[in-house]
Amino acid sequence: MAENNSSSTGGGPSRNETRFERADRNFAEILQELRVTQAGVQILFAFLLTLAFTERFPSLDTMQRATYVTTLLLAVLAAALFTAPAAVHRSLFGQRAKPLIVRVSSRLAGIGLGVLVFAVSGAVLLVVDVAVGRTGGIIAAAGTMVVCAGLWGLLPLLVRGAADKTEGRGDDGKESATSDGVRPAGPR
Template sequence: MADRPPGKARRETPLERADRNFAELLQELRVTQTGVQILFAFLLTLAFAPRFPTLDTVQRVTYVTTLLLAMLAAAIFTAPAALHRALFQQHAKPVIVRVSSRLAKIGTWVLMLAFTGSVLLVVDVSLGRVAGVAAGTGTLLVCVGLWRILPWVVRCAMVAPRKYRGRT
């Protein structure tokens, strides 16, 4: 089915819209949650690696902070399912969708920080502090660019006057 032009509403009831929005949100969370789980599992195993005792204080603080951020991201991304289960058949779907959407937005910020810390730590241990900070900064910039700036640019392009669309 082709996308409708911006501003064209679907013919659906508020509950149908809430059901559709929740299904779409859950699909997005499934994709994100897999990455969070892999990152969290990786971080959990690092403390048992033979080289872990040789980490300096900055690296250990980075590790613990990143581990906690990954745990927080996992908790935030699973919260919509728990919220839905707790409010199941309470006629709260629109509220569940609003709260879950906010949780997903917060979760992406936390995940950005967890990605940044993970890359910073691994590159710091592998190549040194300066390279680690550079790689962590690059990771943060890529995530902000793709997850925040790109959607903003696309949203602006969608509402731009028609006469400006398609120009290069």
């Protein structure tokens, strides 16, 4: 018999779904997120692949070539990390391992985003270095890292903190009890 679990992940309202139903939903959400990131990685990777075949490529200096190769390899690693959840799912399909697949896939996606920050920053470094100069490239790459770290790392933490502060409040903004009659712990 299926285990019934009325708690939700993330502290939202109860969904009254089994552990496996929740895992199915969470995996579908992860796949949707990966579709977005994977498209960006594929575009970046394709851009990087074409650079080696341009007329200007032989004139790149040693630092620019090192940046190119490093960035290309980071894009490959990001693509591998973002496609790995499909491979994990395929290898464990039908073995009632969906909760484990969700945990592993979430971890792979998180690592993939970390690698993608470096790949995108490396691409910005290379392009701005060639177009404007080394100092401009370094500044643009550092700015790219800060923006990505802020939007992909800090912003989710801030949103989670805000959600934690409002958890247990009804639509009217007043504190309310959860479905089990217990108010959530923590700051109010």
